[in-house]
Amino acid sequence: MTTTKAGRIQIGGHVSSSGGIFNAVTRAQEIGAEALQIFVSSPQMWRATAHTAEATAKFREMHAAASLGEVWVHNIYLANLATETPEQLERSIGSVVNALTVGAAVGAQGVVLHTGSHHGQGLAPFLDQVRDALKAILDTTGDGITLALETMAGQGGSIGKEFEELGALLRAVDSPRLQVCLDTCHTFAAGYELRTPEGVEATMRAFDDAIGVEHLAVVHANDSKTPLGGLRDRHENIGDGHIGSDGFRAILGHPAFAGKAFLLEVPGLPTEAKPKGDGPDVENVNRLKAIRDEVAP
Ligand SMILES: [Zn+2]
Numbered sequence: 001m002t003t004t005k006a007g008r009i010q011i012g013g014h015v016s017s018s019g020g021i022f023n024a025v026t027r028a029q030e031i032g033a034e035a036l037q038i039f040v041s042s043p044q045m046w047r048a049t050a051h052t053a054e055a056t057a058k059f060r061e062m063h064a065a066a067s068l069g070e071v072w073v074h075n076i077y078l079a080n081l082a083t084e085t086p087e088q089l090e091r092s093i094g095s096v097v098n099a100l101t102v103g104a105a106v107g108a109q110g111v112v113l114h115t116g117s118h119h120g121q122g123l124a125p126f127l128d129q130v131r132d133a134l135k136a137i138l139d140t141t142g143d144g145i146t147l148a149l150e151t152m153a154g155q156g157g158s159i160g161k162e163f164e165e166l167g168a169l170l171r172a173v174d175s176p177r178l179q180v181c182l183d184t185c186h187t188f189a190a191g192y193e194l195r196t197p198e199g200v201e202a203t204m205r206a207f208d209d210a211i212g213v214e215h216l217a218v219v220h221a222n223d224s225k226t227p228l229g230g231l232r233d234r235h236e237n238i239g240d241g242h243i244g245s246d247g248f249r250a251i252l253g254h255p256a257f258a259g260k261a262f263l264l265e266v267p268g269l270p271t272e273a274k275p276k277g278d279g280p281d282v283e284n285v286n287r288l289k290a291i292r293d294e295v296a297p
Pocket residue numbers: 150183220265
C-alpha cells in the first residue's frame with residue numbers, strides 16, 4: 001500500500017488498457033505509478049471500444065484498492081475540432097463525448113485532448129467552430145469530469161502551440177470544466193524555456209498571463225528529443241533529452257505544479273524484448289520520483 005500525501009505531486013504514466021480496461025490499474029502498479037492515463041479507445045480508430053458496466057466497475061474497485069491517485073483519459077488522436085469537414089467534426093465531437101463518458105464511468109478526473117489543427121491559418125478563423133464544439137461536448141456530458149486542452153509543439157499547425165490560443169478558447173467557452181494539460185516536451189519544443197528555474201518562472205508567468213495558472217489541471221511529463229523551439233513532437237526519457245534532469249528539477253520545484261499529476265508518455269528504456277522501449281517504465285517513474293522527493297517532497 002502506498003499513501004499519497006495531500007498536495008504532493010503524483011508521479012504517473014500512460015499505461016495500456018488492452019484486454020479489459022481494469023488491467024490498466026495493474027500495469028500502473030507494476031511501474032510504481034501513483035497516477036495513470038489510459039486510452040479508452042484505439043487512438044488511431046474512429047470506432048469506439050465498448051466497455052461493459054462490469055469492466056468499468058472493476059476498474060474503480062481495483063483503483064480504490066490500489067490507493068492510486070488521479071486517472072486521466074487521453075482522447076483518440078484522430079479528433080480535430082478545427083476540421084473543415086462537417087462529418088469529421090461530428091466524429092471528433094463524438095470521440096470526446098465517448099472519452100468523457102467512459103472516463104466518468106471509471107472515475108477519471110478528466111480527458112486530455114489535442115484540440116486540433118488550424119492547418120497553418122492560425123486559430124482565429126476556427127475560434128467560433130472550436131468554441132461551439134467544446135460547448136456542445138461539455139453540454140452533453142456529466143458535470144463531474146474535466147476536459148483539458150493540451151499544449152502542443154506546433155507540428156502540423158496544431159492548436160495550443162501558443163498559450164494564448166488555449167487561453168482564448170477557455171475564455172470563449174467560459175466553463176469551469178475546461179482546463180489545460182501542459183506537456184513539458186510540447187511546450188519546450190514550441191519555444192518556451194524549461195531548462196532553468198528562471199526559464200520555468202518566465203514560462204509559467206506567460207502561462208498565467210495567457211491562461212491563468214489556476215486552469216492548469218494536469219501535466220504530461222516528457223523530456224524532448226527536439227531542442228528549444230524545434231517545433232517537433234518527439235518525446236524522450238526523463239533526463240535524456242534537451243530539457244534534462246535540471247529542467248525537471250526546476251519544473252517540479254515551481255509552485256504552479258504543486259499537487260499536480262505528472263503523467264509520463266516517454267519511450268521507456270530499451271529492454272531485450274523491446275529495443276526501443278515499452279513506454280513509461282519503472283526507471284522513468286523512479287527518475288521523476290527522485291526529483292520530486294528532492295525538490296517538492
Ligand atoms: Zn502529451
